[in-house]
Amino acid sequence: MKTSIKQEWIHYVHELQDTICAALEKADGKATFIEDKWERTDGGGGITRVIGNGNVFEKGGVNTSVVYGDVTNEMRKELKIFGSKWFACGLSLVLHPSNPFVPTVHCNYRMFELYDDNNEVIDRWFGGGTDLTPYYLFDEDAKHFHGTYKNVCDAFDPTFFPKFKETCDNYFVNWHRSKERRGIGGIFYDYQKPFGEKNVDFWVNFGKACGNAFVEAYLPIVEKRKNTAFTSEHKHWQEIRRGRYVEFNLVHDRGTLFGLKTNGRTESILMSLPPTVRFEYNYQPQPGSEEDKLLQACLHPKDWINEPDKDESEWAQKVNMC
Amino acid sequence: MKTSIKQEWIHYVHELQDTICAALEKADGKATFIEDKWERTDGGGGITRVIGNGNVFEKGGVNTSVVYGDVTNEMRKELKIFGSKWFACGLSLVLHPSNPFVPTVHCNYRMFELYDDNNEVIDRWFGGGTDLTPYYLFDEDAKHFHGTYKNVCDAFDPTFFPKFKETCDNYFVNWHRSKERRGIGGIFYDYQKPFGEKNVDFWVNFGKACGNAFVEAYLPIVEKRKNTAFTSEHKHWQEIRRGRYVEFNLVHDRGTLFGLKTNGRTESILMSLPPTVRFEYNYQPQPGSEEDKLLQACLHPKDWINEPDKDESEWAQKVNMC
Secondary structure, X not given: OHHHHHHHXXXXXXXXXXXXXXXXXXXXXXXXXXXXXXXXXXXXXXXXXXXXXXXXXXXXXXXXEEEEEEOOHXXXXXXXXXXXXXXXXXXXXXXXXXXXXXXXXXXXXXXXXXXXXXXXXXXXXXXXXXXXXOOOOOHHHHHHHHHHHHHHHHOOOOOHHHHHHHHHHHHOEEOOOOOEEOOOEEEEXXXXXXXXXXXXXXXXXXXXXXXXXXXXXXXXXXXXXXXXXOOHHXXXXXXXXXXXXXXXXXXXXXXXXXHHHOXXXXXXXXXXOOOEEEOOOOOOOOOOOHHHHHHHHHHOOOXXXXXXXXXXXXXXXXXXXX | OHHHHHHXXXXXXXXXXXXXXXXXXXXXXXXXOEEEEEEOOOOEEEEEEXXXXXXXXXXXXXXXXXXXXXXXXXXXXXXXXXXXEEEEEEEEEEEEEOOOOOOEEEEEEEEEEEEOOOOOEEEEEEEEEEEEEOOOOOHHHHHHHHHHHHHHHHOOOOOHHHXXXXXXXXXXXXXXXXXXXXXXXXXXXXXXXXXXXXXXXXHHHXXXXXXXXXXXXXXXXXXXXXXXXXXXXXXXXXXXXXXXXXXXXXXXXXXXXXXXXXXXXXXXXXXXXXXXXXXXXXXOOOOOOHHHHHHHHHHOOXXXXXXXXXXXXXXXXXXXXX
């Protein structure tokens, strides 16, 4: 059974990589993915696919990896795991659009297994999530994005969405900036171990359903915003916010740090960093501005779905009509 | 005695801040420092001085802080210290010039004291260093910079320079990039505790001598390179290298991480980050190019002073004549 679940997940992850890359290339209309296959000295490897300088995507990557090896002391210490050998397989993507009205998006879906000296599975868990990082906030986009994942979650367990949304809001946090979030969240779950009715198949199917929802969650937002006219001031704000993205990924993100500190493939890990970034001393948006509205949403996560409908601001309506 | 040493160091650090800021403003010829005084909730505060959009300096800061408080569990764990109360005072500067031929520079000089419940000093140490991060390598600049600190060190102890140069080469390392250094080093020393003839006065005087050498070590290089003509390709390479600066500071730098994780003043800590930065997937300079020459110097630190003289490359001579 264990081999077939692994094989099923490995197969799915590569299929999803193909599907997502095809959909993104279509949305971009110009750039295509460049593929780097790499091997890991200590076992396994990956397929890194990067896109850049497109009509829509300034930089992005959709990566898969199937990696395994001996449990090292570093892993025992950092991951607090035991056992003799490990296996991990997942898909990870980050897209940085050039237009500041199109949000950055990240998703990651993975499974992890631990084995004893006889190669028997002794532990196994699933994790993943998708989160949105807009530079300008459109309530309708936030509702669509969160709503898509709520629908996926509700089909599996009605407690999932509120729980995984909260986990997401509490994970992508720049703790050193008054708990400012990287963006407006989405869902995030980790260390989900098969138990009772939520067996291995359940978690594989949940991961697949979330992975499959990516195109539906993100691309309609891209289509709606990709032709919005923008100024150098909008771009400037995007680059300031991208700085916060860098801060989160390099200071706080467990996956990034674990990869960098355990001899992971640096270029595949750091494909997540935005293409152009600004760091300015004590930059503060004008209170009440659209930039400040986004910042406030990052400081105070909210329930996008059950919030009573509000009119879009005049400004947002104007931008929508560009 | 302890009060007077503290007071002497506090006085010196602020005097040095004034001296350095005045010299930098003169070299820039346009921009002036803006000062932010801040207070720390748990004790002490600082004076942050930032400069930007100058003729020479695109972004920079020359900061002092005098901070103290109770030893927290976080500090016991992260710093592996004991005692009841602590005190720290230092100067820290980072300068990011706009011209890619002018190197970025960083320096930091500080003292730290620990006290027991009766406010008696139970431990005390000194640390500091200055390191250079060029984007294009001029051997003569490297020699001048290293030579300046060698002279300072030799007047105190002939073993210092080789030792503190090596510490520097082994500290500013992007371990996740095949041990690529942030730049071409300088000197770095830490946890130097007064002992025997190397008493408190010795270390205060050594810190002062190093601090005083900054203007002499750096500004002649600024003057020599600040009017060098550059292209967008040179700027592009500078922004790629600035990315490595960000990676080091946010992933590896103990001071930055400790500050961010213990409720330090984020804006003062992150003034070290460069103003505009690029992250490109798997960017590699052309082998044999001037960009590659710099990269090789970062990968393979060398003895700049005892190395037999070499002719500058034709390219470097050409640039010198611009």
